[in-house]
Amino acid sequence: MTERSPMLPPERTRTLILASALLRGAVAAGLGLGSLAVLVTVLWISSPYPDSGPGGALRTAAGIWLLAHGAELLRPDTLSGVPAPVGVVPLLLVAGPVWLAHRAARDAAEPDEGGRRPSQAGVFCAVTAGYLLVVAGAAAYARGGSLRVVPETLAFPVALVVAGAAAAGVWTAAGRPFGPLPSWAPLVFQEAMARTLFRDRAATACRAAATGAAVLLGGGALVVAVALGRNAAAAQESFLVLSGDWSGRTAVLLLAVALVPNAALWGAAYGLGPGFALGTGATATPLGLSGTQAVPDFPLLAAVPAPGPATPLNWAACAVPLVAALAVAWCVLRRAAPADGPRARAWSPREAALTTGLAALGCGALMALLTAAAGGPLGTGALGAFGPVGWLAGPAALAWTAIVGVPAALLVRVWRLREPGWAWRRDVPEEDGKKDGKKDGKKTEEAGRKEEAGKKKGRRGKKADPVEPKRTAASATPASAPAAAPSAPATSGPAAAPEEDAMGDEDDAGFEPYDFLPTDPWHEHGNDWHGKDLHAKDLHGNDWHGKDGREARWASLKQGSGGLMADFPAHIPAALRSDEPSAAPADTDGRSTRGAQGGPGAPGATP
Secondary structure (H helix, E strand, O other), X not given: OOOOOOOOOOOOOHHHHHHHHHHHHHXXXXXXXXXXXXXXXXXXXXXXXXXXXXXXXXXXXXXXXXXXXXXXXXXXXXXXXXXXXXXXXXXXXXXXXXXXXXXXXXXXXXOOOOOOOOOHHHHHHHXXXXXHHHHHHHHHHXXXXXXXXOHHHXXXXXXXXXXXXXXXXXXXXXXXXXXXOOOOOOHHHHHHHHOHHHHHHHHHHHHHHHHHHHHHHHHHXXXXXXXXXXXXXXXXXXXXXXXXXXXXXXXXXXXXXXXXXXXXXXXXXXXXXXXXXXXXXXXXXXXXXXXXXXXXXXXXXXXXXXXXXXXXXHHHHHHHHHHHHHHHHHHHHHHHOOOOOOHHHOOOXXXXXXXXXXXXXXXXXXXXXXXXXXXXXXXXXXXXXXXXXXXXXXXXXXXXXXXXHHHHHHHHHHHHOOHHHHOOOXXXXXXXXHHHHHHHXXXXXXXXXXXXXXXXXXXXXXXXXXXXXXXXXXXXXOOOOOXXXXXXXXXXXXXXXXXXXXXXXXXXXXXXXXXXXXXXXXXXXXXXXXXXXXXXXXXXXXXXXXXXXXXXXXXXXXXXOXXXXXXXOOOOOHXXXXXXXXXXXXXXXXXXHHHHHHOOOOOOOOO
């Protein structure tokens, strides 16, 4: 019903849009009230001893519905004649009205078919007004019932809860934007919200605060479950004593289920340290239960610790806020220093600590609000204070998450930014990569030498695939002339093959088959680099233009690249694939054509 808008003409004016939003708010309130009225009426019909007629049951349903919004009720029929307050709100019942108000505002704020978006402020006011009209009618109707509403609580917190749910619905329809602030906000905050970095930090802090509160709530529920398991017999006895028929037991069971979030918050407050009050004269903390408790008979209250000093099992409840603080730190570190992100994007220690502190502050504020709603008076006298105290539980949550969370966030940041974990990053300085490369190079140096020697021995019986390697700076250096020494022999052709085999593995270990050649056409000893005697031999007698020389230079390039070069063979020209290397024709000056056209510095030279 909340998804279907009223039948309106295609031309929607501003008045019609606001009227539709007002009707949506009233429908949302009516759905929540009607659902609870149906449940109460069914229980009244099934009861063998109804105390009043259908009017009394509906007034009770209206009172319970208002209690779900945070209103305080008065129970006039007491033995003493003094009305007794009922201020403990079953938090599970709050989910229904809040969700309906949120959904109504969200649907009303969505743009129509023409693409026009209605005024957000107008939709918010209309939905809130329509909902509060039903609230006022329900409060007037419940005045003559067994549960009356305290009029002051209709403004706070009932109106505040409805307005908050409607505002969240309008914000959701707008795409959940995080800013900008309205024009009436201070200029400093508007400028801060305009910065993307600030919004990112604020969003991270809010997310971490919600995570910490959720962990505290889950840990408190675990504490209550363990306590109920230890006192299962007392809980069962209390459940059977409260009512003897199935309709009464169903009502008790439903009330216990609605109070489960309250019990979880009680357990969280117990683990935080302040504990909760069991009347005006008793307090339960991890150190023990002191004072005279006034506990009514109810199954969930069987989890209350026994009077006296605490045991190590009671102290174990303090692990709940410890885990919550670590969860807050971990949530912040996921953005401050992500494990799969570049090192340059990591936040500074000051930013990480400040964001964790803000998350701790948000977690404390959330816990103060929730624990204040989880408790309240259940009567007069000794039952005037019942449950956790918000102004104590909130600061305790702040202290735990800040004292434990901030150092934990800084330590995890340091651990994630350590050099071994970040050495492979692209933005790490080159020196770090060289240090790590040296370690790996030392381990594989001996294996590389043996592999190179084996390749040179079995080189003559292999045929390499003609794969053209990617041109690099080294390949652009001419290879038509050797890095010759004055004592290098001036032989060429196949005669160099026996000399190479005679060199042995000893010479191969220190052999550097390729080096950059000087661009000067004359050697420092006066030898002509382009002459026919020196252009085809290196200082070890290896043929530079032969198949063996090319493979040796290519293997040296692969070894010097540190593993960056792909593992494919060197390109052997078709003229060099035969056993006899092709002779280059000589020109009239006595120099070979190869040396004249492909010498050092000549364009198009290939190694």
